[in-house]
Amino acid sequence: MSVEENSYIELSSIFANAWRRKWIIVAATLLCGLLSYVLVAQVTPLYSARSSVMLDPRSVQVLSSDAVVSDLTLNNPLLDTEVSVLRSNLLLTEVVSSFPAEDLEAFDPANRERSFIEKGKGAIRGMLSTLASPKNPAGETAVVARDPEEMRIQRLVGALRRSMTVWREGQSYLISVSVETEDPELSMQLANAVTQTYIDRQIKDRVGAIQGATRFLQDRVTQMRMNVEAAEAAIEEFRKTQLAERGVSVTTVDQQLLDLSTQLALSRADLAQARARFDQIETVIDKDGFEAAAELLTSQLVVSLRQQISELAREDAELATRFGAERPERRRIAAEQASLSDELTEEVRKIVATLRNDVEVARIREKSIQTSVTEMEQRSSEMSQANLELRQLEREADAARETYQEMLNRLNETQSTEQLQRADARLVEMAVAPRAPSSPRVLLFSALGATLGFAGSFIGLFFYMISGAGFTSAHQLSQATGLKVIATLMREPWKSPKDMLAAMRDKPYQGFAERARQLRTALLLKKTSGSSGMSVLLTSAAPNEGKTSTALALAYLEGSLQRRCIIVDFDVRKSELSKLTGYKSETDLAGVLLEGKPIEDAIYAMPNIGADLITLNEPTPYLMDICPRENVRVLIEYLKTQYELVIMDTAPLLAVADTLALIGEADEYLLMVRHDSTSRRAVTDAARKMLDLGAESVSVVMTMSDPKSGDEVYGYAADN
Template identity: 25%
Template sequence: MNAQNMNSQNSEMHQERMLQEEVIDLRQYWRIVDRFKWRIAALSIAVAMLTAMVVFSMTPRYQATATLMIEAEQPKALSIEEVYGLDSSRKEYFLTQFEILKSRRIAEEVVNRLNLVNHPEFDPDQQSPSIKDRIKGWLPFLASREMLTEEEARQLKLESVTDEVSSRLSIAPVRNTQLVKITFESESPELAAKVANMVAEVFIDSHLQAKLDMTKQATSWLNDRLEDLRLKLEQSESRLQTFQEQEGLVDVSGVQGLAAQELNQISSQLIQARQEFKQAESIYSLVQSRGADVDALASLPEVLNHKLIENIKQAEIDTARKVSELSRRYGPKHPKMISARDELESVQDKLRSEVRRLISGIHSDYETAQSNVVALERELQQAKTDYQLVSRKETRYNELKREVDVNRQLYSAFLTRFRETSETSGFEAANARLMDPAVAPRLPAKPKKALIVALALVVSAMAGVMLAFLLEALNDGIRNPEDVENKLSQRMIGVLPWVDHDKRERLSLATFFDSSQHSFAEAVRTLRTSVVLSHLDRPAKVISVTSSVPGEGKTTVSENLGFALSQMEKVLLIDADMRRPSVGKEFKLPPYHPGLSNLIAGSNTLAECIYHDEKSGMDIMPAGTVPPNPQELLSSPRFAKAIEVLKSKYDRLIVDTAPAQVVSDALIVSRIADSMLYVVKADSTRQKLVNNGIGRLLQVGAKLDGVVLNQVDTTSKTGYYGEYYTYAGEYAYRAPGVSENAQNVKPKATSEDLEVA
């Protein structure tokens, strides 16, 4: 029944521990801080004092700031609107200017102008040697063996000072403006202001000098180019003039226009002549085809359409009509008829004569048109040749003239730029203006002593707290009831506080009866009550006490639990740790006093092996003679029989056994024990050892009632122990004396009560 109750309790404790793990217990953290509070405070104060000593020994540093406005566009003297023009959209330009301000060239120029190389703050020769230099002096092999010339040493010194100045210089642009803050840090407020202003001045001067150098370089280059362009222009003009003289050209465009006009006229004439020739050729062909027949020739359209032929034809028609009219009135021999017929014949003869003349003219016109076409074609060919010659001359002329024009334009452009550059070279327009010069500060900027000391105090306190948490995390010892339940999954059946005594000696047996140690006595009585209440249905007559390793106080717990139980019952304390027995020594028994080993071996009687303590009223059975084989004695039936006999003579048997992790004696004793108490020294024994020891006991079926946490530090007034022992001290039970204990003491067992086989 007890085993079932214990298993049920262990299961409930395990579930409760799992629930507690899911909730962050802030009180646990506060207890850790409270336990280490004086060490944390000591660490914080020590660090703060050390920081204060270092900070107050540091040389104060001053910071001076100058404000510089950087122009976005370079002003031009030829456009007055651009002198004050600003352009905030060119971010790359401002970033470039910021980097120029940070450049080494600016810092080096500042060093040279202010002669900082010889300033005591920067000159290594005027300063006390640093720790590094001292170490090099102490260790010659670390020193540089390279011999430097005077110039090399001076240059090296300049570079060192320049690096130092650059490291103290800070360039910070003002957001969304064209302003930049130039800040310098120095031990001297005047020097800080002077260097900050000098950086701005050097930056402005360097830009002006760069512009001046560029202007000079541009002027020199333009001058050289102008001379070359002038020579090229003169040479091109000379070639053009020579060509005109050689070709006799006055107005090339006019000559080419005249030649083109003449060529067009000849072409038109040739076209017209060819048309006339074709017409004459066709008429001529018809005439040739009709031969010498005048009547046939007269019927040709070309002949009939001739004006003269038309007139003669009309005259012939009129004369014939007249003859016809006269023939109706007169006879053939009438003079009018004769005159009319003569007139008609005369007209017809004239027609034939004109036809012959016209035919002769057609032949002449044909030959004339043919010769005219040939002449015009020859003239056109000559005109083409002349026009091509003029075109070639014009092409060459234009080529030479273009060369002259280009050279003249280049020369004019360079001459104009050269004169502009020469005229504006004296205008020095800066790209920046010093808006707010730096002034010598009155208060140092570094170090902020109060702030540094306060931060050191806070940081060291935080570091101390973190270190306390780390130590707490690394410490896997059992420190409080929560650890017993959470880490060991066991019930804490009792807590014994630490009692001040010499750590090299055991706790005095009189502590339980000392009126000044009432807290310890009350803790022992509480343990007694827990043990008794754990077995109400069936009292545990045999109580075994063990631990993981030696030195945890299992013997002290056994003795004091016996003292508490002996106030109400008849108790026997048995020292079953026959390897390192200590109960007999505690009660001042001689080493040869018989005990458990002698009883089991049968060399002594029960009465001879028991010692009665008059002060506490408790009987003690020491370990006796140390045997070579303690485990065999404890495993023998005689040991179990002896325990059965003693159980009939005493109300309680408290068995002090060897540590469970050292030997297996406790496992053997657990088989005959009704209850086992596992003693753990607070904040000492590692969790793994305790778990292993408890696990070994549980594997063999030991009836483990719980863990007794021994030597607990109760000096803290916060948390579980402080409150418990504060209140317990007010209501602590004080034993009136030994006489009261003696009332409960029963007669000792005699030798006849035990038969030893």
């Protein structure tokens, strides 16, 4: 079995231990609360007054144009900026200057008695300023003369800033200003003055900006009017000069050029149409003759001749079916056809000549118009430079006129808005004189002090209980050591083991006695079968763990049952049993182990207990160092043959080395651990030593446990 340290903590045990020490917590709470009350009652009371303004996102839109000074676009950065503005030295200087000097005499830090801490701070600042001040040629610190009134204003501004708190109410547009002074009336007046000055400055700044803009616009309007007049005069002068030099205006030349260009386009279209008609007729004549060309002409004569020729051809075709070509009727028809064909050819020639003449006329007309256009373009080109200069002058005049009109309109709007200005903020809560001081809050600080006393005492107890002070439950002990806790013995109001034995005789079934019986039963259950008795070694990590009381209780229980039991006291440096029992015998433990005297001569029958004892007549610190281990083994084995239970009461394991020599000489080992007292590390170290030295059956017994501990009912813990 190994021993492991475990940081397992039972909250129920912690609270139970805290409850057992409740009077410590109550005393600490009352003491801290009373101390806080006394300290806070000595502080000068301060009175706080609050005034609030709201930044209004709404705007009054009287004119449709943009405002000269735009309204604020409310967002978090801007609201934070306005909070800083309310704390600015410019605004606070204006606030302080608005009060008569006598009203702020009590508020002036120079007129108040400074505390010891303030005097110390002032001395340090004076030393630092002296070191940082410039030196004159003689090596002395240069003294800068300052206006007393200016210094008074600066002191008051600093005091007001320290006593003033500015904050934004949540995520709203509301900003609150709180001023805390010793005078409730002054707190109210200062808070209202700060917010009112803030609003007045906003209106003043907006009106000032508009007045500056109005002056600027008036100057610009005057300048722009002069520019417009000069530009229009330049245009008129240029036009007069051009008309005198050219005899005609640029506009007239441009109109004539436009008309001629239109006529030229029409003449070219007519020429192209006539030429195409003529070329088509000539091509057909050259290819198919005049009769084929006649089909393309729409002249009435040509159409009539073609119809007559067609009629004669039809009649001849009818006669050809009955008569030959020599028939007189057919010969007449042939003669008429030849005559009509000649007339048709002559008429076509005339028409072609007419078309040729039309083409020539159209060509001459197109050439004439082209000549006129060329002449007009040349004249227009000569006047183009002058036209460009005129257009530039007109553009400049138009731009100056438009700018002048805009400036004039803006000036009228700016002059109209000057009387409509209002602040971006408005007052929503005026400060009133407080009836009760805002600080120090005596009851609150007293309650806070009591709370801190309660928390501090509870936390202190908590750390005391978890920082290795001890174990408060069998479960913790079992978890930390890895060993069985076979019994938990109650703490009773006894002053000595004699009182314990008397109580067990008078009340054999009280709590401690029952727990001792549990321990005895657990030991008996561990006893192996055999004729000899059982040896149990009782030890502990530190002194005063209840080993002697436990040994006497077990011996008493064995004696009450008429069972033979003996206690062997191996605490060779400090034997309590010798004094308690009045030990008297012919020899003692040292005589048996070192001199080989008879064991029976060292046995002493303890009165009123029913058990025997072997101990020392006087302390023998060197006994275990010089005693052969075999002698101890022989002694224990012999006693086991004579007694059913041999109890070995030993010294603390970590305090001295005597007990280490006894490890391995007993059947069972009991490590006694005092409830909520023995150090956790000491317990785990003692358990580890016992196991490392060969102790085979080690159990733990928790002693002096609180009877009110609810989790320790039967004393058994689960095996890990």
